[in-house]
Structures are given as C-alpha cells and as structure tokens.
Amino acid sequence: MKRGLDLAGETGAVRALAALAQVSRLRVFRLLVGAGPDGLCPGQIAATLDVSANLLSFHLKELQACGLITQEREGRFLRYRADMQAMQQLMQFMTAHCCHGEPCVAMPAMDCSAHAGW
16 A cells, blocks of 8 residues: 655654655665665665664664555565655745746756766
8 A cells, every 4th residue: 555745744854754854764765766666675775774674674664654665565575766756846846936926947857877986
C-alpha cells in the first residue's frame, strides 16, 4: 500500500520536514535519494551509515510514516526507496507562494546526476 505524502494542508509538510529535521533520518533519506530507483535494503543502509539495525528500523518507519520513502517486500527482504514524487510535492508546497504573487522563473526540474557527490 502506497500512501505518499499528504499535502492536503500544512500538516503533511510539517510531518515530512520534522522527519528530515533529525540528522540520522536526513542521512538515510539522502542515501536513498542517491540510490535512485534501485533503492537499498536495510543491511546496505546500516553498513553504509554505520547505524544499528534497531535504530535504522526506527528511522525508516518515521520516514515511511510521513510518506517520504516507500517499502517493498522482495521475498524475505525489504527494499526502501525515496519517493521522488513526494519530495517534489514537498518542494512545490514550500515554494508555492514565492515572489509575492508576481510571475517568476519556474523552478528547474531536478537533475539527479548533478548532485552525485552529495
């Protein structure tokens, strides 16, 4: 079941931003963004970020609960992916009222290859 990011009001944005306002969750999310559509299994994430499985599980649940990541079962393994559409919705929400209502330059599309070093 895919929930996605609920931006019907400010509550969804607040939940997503609150989830990202913690260093470990921000690192997990950025790692999943970097992994692209292939995503990563918890063991790969834990090894890369040097975090315990228990702590990682907590952070993954928080990111999933706010709709920023998805989880897919592959046999006995789980694979996590950043929900890029949810991230774009959050960015659109954050910039929806820019430039005091005056026409402005549209936000450029994200080029995932440009930030590979992050």
